Amino acid sequence: MSDVDETDHRLLALLHEDGRRTYSEMAGEVGLSVAAVKRRVDRMREAGVITGFTVQVDHVKLGWGVEAFTELRYTGRTGVNDIVTTATTVPEVQAVYTIAGDPDALVHVRVRDLPHLQSVIDTLRRAGTVTGTKTLMVLGSWTREG
Amino acid sequence: MSDVDETDHRLLALLHEDGRRTYSEMAGEVGLSVAAVKRRVDRMREAGVITGFTVQVDHVKLGWGVEAFTELRYTGRTGVNDIVTTATTVPEVQAVYTIAGDPDALVHVRVRDLPHLQSVIDTLRRAGTVTGTKTLMVLGSWTREG
DNA sequence: CCTGAAAGCTAGCCCGC
């Protein structure tokens, strides 16, 4: 398995705060050489511990100010893949979580406004044999290190 | 407001795929000079459209293999801030969403195992005047660009 | 918005422990 030591965790924490930090800056923080830091980061990418780097965006400033979670319930005949496949093809869907118990899935969506939300929910409702949905409107959110 | 044009959106999409992409690579993609790309990215950071850059991590490989959403319900006397403050001080909490209606909040947690999950839920339950919780265990997840 | 040059960074070596 992946052998991630204390120094690796510190590097991950530094990259979590700022994914564009330079190797030389991190080297100074953890007390290693630039080459050693690069080797550790490369190794974590190779091992799949680091899956990538991304930009964090304020969606409200881009006009996508409405966020919601929709709980999905569907019949026993509907496979999990049907739901996930449909949901992932809807661009407004940010994430899909399959759940043990009730509901069967939780879908995180981000939309421009309420009519837009309604159309997305309608799309989800038509996926597979959905027996019911319940949508939780997000009023405010806090994300670690957002 | 923020004036984000088509080129800016293409830059955001490129950075979303790979937050460590170089300005020169993006310049080639959008057909601008390196300096022009840097100025646009700097401007978006300044405007708050870009809030930061971060690394994406496979938490399962780090031994945090259990993920769940906990719905919280609390009394009218409990302020939203009480819940959010408590939740954000719990390191296992990834995100807190305050919700319109029922439940009052949705908390995304990531833990090592089930006993660990139980202790986190107990902590949340003691926050403010929580009247009830319902935890949705995540079996599988898909995240856009995860 | 582009060009150009200096400073800084990255990526790949070799070497020692």
Place this chain on the structure above:
DNA sequence: GCGGGCTAGCTTTCAGG
């Protein structure tokens, strides 16, 4: 296996046009 130091080439940065 781990680390450090080096260098060539690229990237970033900040003038100026």
